[in-house]
Structures are given as C-alpha cells and as structure tokens.
Amino acid sequence: MAGIKDIAKLTGLSLATISRVFNDSPLVSKKTKDKVLKAAKKLDYQPNLMAAALRSGKSKIIGVVVPEINNSFFSKIINGIEQKANAHKYTIIIAQSHESKERETKAIQSLIQSKVDGILISISKETDDFDIINRLDSNGTPIVFFDRIPPLENVNQVVFDDYEGAYIATKHLIEQRCNRIIHIAGNPKISIHKKRQNGFIDALKKNNYPFIESDIIHLTMDESEDIKTIQKLLKNKISFDGVFAHGDESCLYLLNVLKTIGVSVPKNVKLIGFGNNKFSELIQPKLSTIDQRCLEMGELATSRLLELLKSKNRMNPETTILSPKLIIRASSSF
Amino acid sequence: MAGIKDIAKLTGLSLATISRVFNDSPLVSKKTKDKVLKAAKKLDYQPNLMAAALRSGKSKIIGVVVPEINNSFFSKIINGIEQKANAHKYTIIIAQSHESKERETKAIQSLIQSKVDGILISISKETDDFDIINRLDSNGTPIVFFDRIPPLENVNQVVFDDYEGAYIATKHLIEQRCNRIIHIAGNPKISIHKKRQNGFIDALKKNNYPFIESDIIHLTMDESEDIKTIQKLLKNKISFDGVFAHGDESCLYLLNVLKTIGVSVPKNVKLIGFGNNKFSELIQPKLSTIDQRCLEMGELATSRLLELLKSKNRMNPETTILSPKLIIRASSSF
DNA sequence: ATGAAAGCGCTAACAG
DNA sequence: CTGTTAGCGCTTTCAT
Numbered sequence: 001m002a003g004i005k006d007i008a009k010l011t012g013l014s015l016a017t018i019s020r021v022f023n024d025s026p027l028v029s030k031k032t033k034d035k036v037l038k039a040a041k042k043l044d045y046q047p048n049l050m051a052a053a054l055r056s057g058k059s060k061i062i063g064v065v066v067p068e069i070n071n072s073f074f075s076k077i078i079n080g081i082e083q084k085a086n087a088h089k090y091t092i093i094i095a096q097s098h099e100s101k102e103r104e105t106k107a108i109q110s111l112i113q114s115k116v117d118g119i120l121i122s123i124s125k126e127t128d129d130f131d132i133i134n135r136l137d138s139n140g141t142p143i144v145f146f147d148r149i150p151p152l153e154n155v156n157q158v159v160f161d162d163y164e165g166a167y168i169a170t171k172h173l174i175e176q177r178c179n180r181i182i183h184i185a186g187n188p189k190i191s192i193h194k195k196r197q198n199g200f201i202d203a204l205k206k207n208n209y210p211f212i213e214s215d216i217i218h219l220t221m222d223e224s225e226d227i228k229t230i231q232k233l234l235k236n237k238i239s240f241d242g243v244f245a246h247g248d249e250s251c252l253y254l255l256n257v258l259k260t261i262g263v264s265v266p267k268n269v270k271l272i273g274f275g276n277n278k279f280s281e282l283i284q285p286k287l288s289t290i291d292q293r294c295l296e297m298g299e300l301a302t303s304r305l306l307e308l309l310k311s312k313n314r315m316n317p318e319t320t321i322l323s324p325k326l327i328i329r330a331s332s333s334f
Numbered sequence: 335m336a337g338i339k340d341i342a343k344l345t346g347l348s349l350a351t352i353s354r355v356f357n358d359s360p361l362v363s364k365k366t367k368d369k370v371l372k373a374a375k376k377l378d379y380q381p382n383l384m385a386a387a388l389r390s391g392k393s394k395i396i397g398v399v400v401p402e403i404n405n406s407f408f409s410k411i412i413n414g415i416e417q418k419a420n421a422h423k424y425t426i427i428i429a430q431s432h433e434s435k436e437r438e439t440k441a442i443q444s445l446i447q448s449k450v451d452g453i454l455i456s457i458s459k460e461t462d463d464f465d466i467i468n469r470l471d472s473n474g475t476p477i478v479f480f481d482r483i484p485p486l487e488n489v490n491q492v493v494f495d496d497y498e499g500a501y502i503a504t505k506h507l508i509e510q511r512c513n514r515i516i517h518i519a520g521n522p523k524i525s526i527h528k529k530r531q532n533g534f535i536d537a538l539k540k541n542n543y544p545f546i547e548s549d550i551i552h553l554t555m556d557e558s559e560d561i562k563t564i565q566k567l568l569k570n571k572i573s574f575d576g577v578f579a580h581g582d583e584s585c586l587y588l589l590n591v592l593k594t595i596g597v598s599v600p601k602n603v604k605l606i607g608f609g610n611n612k613f614s615e616l617i618q619p620k621l622s623t624i625d626q627r628c629l630e631m632g633e634l635a636t637s638r639l640l641e642l643l644k645s646k647n648r649m650n651p652e653t654t655i656l657s658p659k660l661i662i663r664a665s666s667s668f
Numbered sequence: 669a670t671g672a673a674a675g676c677g678c679t680a681a682c683a684g
Numbered sequence: 685c686t687g688t689t690a691g692c693g694c695t696t697t698c699a700t
Binding site for chain 1: 335378380381382383384385387388393403404405406409410412413416425427428430443444446447448449469473583586587590593594612613616617618
C-alpha cells in the first residue's frame with residue numbers, strides 16, 4: 001500500500017506538500033499539484049483515513065443509530081442521511097439498537113470509540129435514561145435526534161408532524177363524504193400514536209363531526225375476534241364508512257377483515273393508512289396513505305449535524321418539524 | 335477525553351501495561367489489572383480505536399457492500415452479519431451501491447481507505463468488470479461474496495440455492511394435487527431468476543408433468559393487459575390450477591389479478607411465491623413461499639471472512655450453498 | 669510555495 | 685510480570 005511517503009520519494013517533494021495537495025490547500029502551485037496527482041495515480045495511492053483522523057482529530061464519519069435497519073421507514077431515512085453525508089465527504093457508520101436500551105448504549109459507545117465526529121439517532125422504545133446523551137454532550141460530540149426523540153429540552157431534533165398527518169388523513173375522508181369515520185389506534189403510550197389519535201379527534205371536531213370515544217378502535221390481531229368487533233360496529237345505528245388507521249399494516253389487516261365479511265372498499269367503506277409502506281401500492285385496492293418524507297428527514301437531520309460540525313461555538317438547539325404528504329389512491333377514492 | 339497516558343499517570347504504571355490490560359494480555363497480574371480497570375472507569379476512558387488500528391494494522395472493521403439496505407432481503411442478511419461480527423468484536427461499516435457500478439467502486443474504495451480488515455459484498459446488477467476485486471486481492475484484503483456473486487473462479491462465496499427453492503416450491507404444488515402449474519418468471523438474464531425457472535421446469539419433468547414453453551409467463555405489470563393474459567390461460571383446454579411465482583411481489587400482484595377476475599385462491603388456484611417477504615403474512619390469504627434464511631446467509635458469510643482474517647496463509651476458496659425452506663400458508667393449502 | 673519536524677493515541681518488539 | 689522505546693501515516697505549526 002503506497003503512502004504519501006512513497007509519493008514524496010517519487011516526486012522529490014516533501015510530505016507536507018503532498019498532504020496539502022490531497023487537502024485541496026490553495027498553497028500549492030498547479031504544476032506541483034499535477035505532478036503529485038500523477039504520481040498518486042501511478043502508485044495507486046489510497047489515503048489512510050485513520051491516520052488522517054488520528055492526526056487531525058476529525059474522522060469525517062457520522063454515526064447513525066436506529067432501532068432497526070430492516071424497517072423501511074428507517075432505511076429510507078438512512079438513504080437520505082447517506083446522500084447528504086456523502087455529498088459533504090462524510091462517511092456514515094450505521095448501528096442498530098434493536099429496540100434495546102443496552103444495545104443502544106453499546107452502539108453509541110462503539111461510535112465514540114470509532115471517533116465519529118457527530119451522531120444522528122432515533123432512540124429505542126426502551127430508552128428512558130439519557131446519561132449517554134449527556135456524556136456525549138460533555139464530550140463535545142454533536143448529536144441530532146430524528147423521529148424518535150427523547151423528552152429533553154435543548155436538543156437538536158427533526159420530527160415528523162404526526163398530528164398534522166392524522167389531521168389531513170381524516171380531513172380527506174371527510175372530503176370524500178364519509179359520514180362516520182373510525183380510527184384504528186396504536187398504542188397511545190407511544191407518543192406518535194397518541195399524536196395521530198389527537199389529530200384524528202381534532203379533525204372530526206373542527207369539521208363538526210360528533211366524536212365519541214368508541215370511534216377509536218383497538219384491534220387485537222386475533223382475526224376471529226376482530227371480525228366480531230368490526231361486524232358489531234357495522235350493525236350500529238350509524239355504521240361507519242370511513243377508516244383512518246394509524247399505520248399501513250393495520251390498514252391492510254383491516255382491509256382483509258372487511259373483505260372476509262364482504263364489505264367492499266372503497267365502495268362501502270373508505271380507507272386510509274399511514275406511512276406509505278411499500279406494500280400499500282402492491283395490494284388491491286391500492287392504499288391511500290400519509291407519506292412521511294423519510295428521505296427529507298434524513299437529509300434535514302444531516303444538514304443540521306453538518307452545521308453543528310462546522311461552527312466551533314455552541315449553537316442554539318433547533319427543532320425541525322416535517323409536514324406530511326397526503327397520498328390518494330384507490331382505497332379512499334370515489 | 336482520557337487516554338491510556340492518563341491512566342498511566344493515575345496508576346503509576348507504564349503505557350505498555352495499560353495497553354496489555356485492554357488487550358486481555360495474560361501477562362498482567364490480576365491486581366494491576368483491577369487497578370487499571372478501576373482507574374479507567376474513574377476517568378471514563380474510551381479507547382481510541384483509530385489509534386489502535388493505525389498502530390496494529392488491524393481495524394477490526396468489516397466492510398459490507400449491498401445494493402440497497404431498503405430491501406428486506408439485504409437488511410436481514412446485514413442483521414446476520416452484524417450479529418456474528420459483533421460477537422467477535424468486529425464492527426461493520428455498511429455501504430450501498432444502489433445498483434450502480436460506479437457507486438459500488440467508490441464504496442469499496444472508501445472502505446479500503448477506512449482500512450477495513452475484510453469485505454463482504456453482494457454485487458450490483460450493473461457490475462460487469464472486476465478490477466477492484468483483483469485489486470483488493472493483491473491488496474491482501476479478504477473478500478467474501480454473498481448472494482449476488484461475480485462470474486469468477488476461486489472466490490469465497492455464500493449463495494442461496496435458487497434452483498432447489500424453485501424445485502421444492504413446484505413439488506409442493508404437485509403434492510397439493512395441482513394438475514397444471516405455471517410459472518411467473520422474472521428476467522432470465524438475472525442468474526437467480528434463470529435458476530428458479532430451471533428448478534420449476536425440472537420439478538415438472540421429474541414428476542412426469544408435461545412441460546410446455548407456454549407454462550412460463552411473463553407479466554407486463556400493466557394490469558389490464560395481464561388480466562387478459564391470465565384470462566386467456568384460464569380458458570385453455572387445460573386451465574392452470576397452480577402458480578409458482580419467482581417472487582412474492584409478483585405473487586401478490588397475481589393474487590390481485592385473480593381476485594379481480596373472480597378466481598378464488600386457494601380453492602381454484604393454488605399459489606406459492608419466493609422470498610418470504612414481510613407482507614406475505616399480512617395479506618389474505620397468507621402467501622406460501624420459500625424462505626431464504628437471510629440471517630444464516632449473513633452469519634455464514636461472516637464466519638468465512640473471520641476464518642480468512644484469522645489464518646495468515648492463503649486459504650482455498652470455498653463456496654457455501656444455503657438450502658431453502660418451504661413455508662406453507664393458506665395460499666396453497668387445501 | 670515548499671520543507672522540517674513534532675506528534676495524534678496507541679501497540680509491539682525488546683529488555684529486564 | 686512490567687517498562688522503554690520506536691513508529692503506524694498522516695497533518696500542522698513554524699520556518700524559509
């Protein structure tokens with residue numbers, strides 16, 4: 001493996017000059033630069049990033065921590081991160097927490113030891129203490145949270161507006177002339193699910209729809225039981241004709257339940273999900289949904305981190321809120 | 335950030351001893367070891383992996399190149415890789431080629447510069463020259479291919495037995511008493527699709543089913559056109575009652591087509607896909623499919639790389655073939 | 669515009 | 685079992 005030493009030998013220049021060439025220093029004449037580049041090519045020179053990092057104190061690596069990469073939501077965000085990072089000559093290291101607090105801590109530790117310049121993280125469901133984050137802070141490693149944020153003040157974060165997403169999804173069903181709309185809810189202990197639920201409720205209220213507690217449905221995922229639940233609802237005085245599900249998965253599940261009991265979508269009941277999952281376009285009818293603009297979330301979080309990395313003095317924490325996008329497909333159309 | 339120097343100062347020991355402690359050298363007394371560990375904790379010491387790597391020539395990092403992480407197949411394999419690698423104190427760096435030869439080359443280049451100890455790669459569809467691989471070889475960086483392998487001799491590789499998978503899928507339909515089975519084929523230029531096609535054909539032949547060219551169907555993904563194709567097939571003298579699709583996506587697509595034209599699955603037609611995609615369990619009826627044991631593929635590839643990393647002398651290349659697993663669900667059951 | 673020299677934090681002979 | 689020392693490949697003052 002050729003190093004700058006070899007180039008120095010070949011060109012008769014000093015190490016410093018060679019180094020300057022590869023760091024785009026303006027202090028080198030075009031002539032020498034060309035000479036160095038030519039020699040580098042000849043020797044198939046590959047800079048040793050580790051040595052550079054060790055010496056300069058900057059690794060040009062961004063650490064990314066997500067619960068799971070085998071999750072379209074996160075892997076799309078990662079694509080956004082990668083894109084932005086690479087465009088700025090940064091490399092990323094991805095670590096997974098697998099929703100475990102312990103593994104998350106280990107992952108962060110490992111990133112610190114790998115001397116990442118900054119960290120982008122979406123915290124695990126388990127995480128409830130934030131010592132590591134404080135440690136990172138005192139360490140001087142900038143950190144930007146995305147999507148799953150900790151309940152802390154004064155942090156940089158990029159979040160998705162779940163409330164707004166739920167609101168426009170529900171409003172869409174109203175505009176499609178649904179008379180009674182129900183919500184397939186997620187676990188309200190999880191903040192995004194709670195927000196989606198609130199968006200649903202407020203959309204009803206603001207549009208003068210009566211809201212009753214029983215409009216919010218919790219499915220068990222035990223099919224025969226859920227079929228009973230749905231059938232009972234359909235036999236109500238005012239049967240429902242619109243459904244906003246907190247996620248595409250539960251929307252698909254409900255679609256199957258409705259098919260089983262012979263309810264036609266979108267003719268009898270209109271459906272909208274949340275998340276713009278890949279499969280939502282593959283099934284019949286195609287699912288209307290809320291797109292979360294994952295790519296942009298990744299890009300925004302990275303841009304913010306890059307800013308923090310650039311400025312030497314502490315910057316004021318910033319919260320970026322990403323607005324959702326309504327995707328209308330067959331499941332909610334006339 | 336505390337370093338071993340600080341620990342040395344605090345304990346009154348030499349750098350070498352401190353270093354030995356963290357490298358689990360047997361040459362340190364229990365007493366000193368404890369003293370060092372205690373001091374390390376007190377100072378919140380984090381080893382600088384880059385410095386260690388630079389000095390030792392071993393980064394303990396494995397580079398992983400895949401076409402796309404936003405693809406369940408690859409992200410599952412990555413989970414297998416991560417698991418095995420972490421268990422052996424290795425970190426992984428993931429890079430994506432996005433199916434571009436150029437970006438793949440860049441990704442590999444970047445991994446080299448990051449001084450990874452070895453590389454695991456599934457090559458992009460575009461890749462047709464293998465200079466980089468030769469370069470890696472001369473460089474001494476061990477490399478193990480998985481799933482998408484290059485047409486080269488003498489390489490270490492772990493592949494999935496697509497032929498066998500197709501064979502047992504088809505055989506399963508035969509055992510379910512299907513009389514005429516068709517195959518929704520992929521692009522035969524892609525080797526795995528070709529293999530699946532061959533597995534299908536051989537399963538028919540070996541079981542004394544007549545095989546005619548027209549049993550292999552290419553769908554256009556233009557729905558109205560495909561509906562016509564399928565309807566024509568159903569009106570044949572011998573209508574089909576079994577379908578083996580080269581992937582779960584096309585299987586789902588076909589399922590929707592069949593639903594549209596009123597053909598019941600599995601009553602009239604039995605279906606089996608390939609890949610055990612996440613959604614194959616979410617839809618109705620649940621899809622029978624072939625599971626590719628991605629996790630194991632990741633683990634096996636990593637194990638092989640770890641072996642290469644351990645042994646100093648060149649080892650003989652090895653090809654590992656992973657057998658598929660039949661998953662029977664509602665779409666092909668009685 | 670170029671060079672000399674120090675050193676980033678750690679490991680690995682070698683010596684004791 | 686512990687210490688001394690050189691140096692991994694590069695960047696970065698400081699000098700010229």
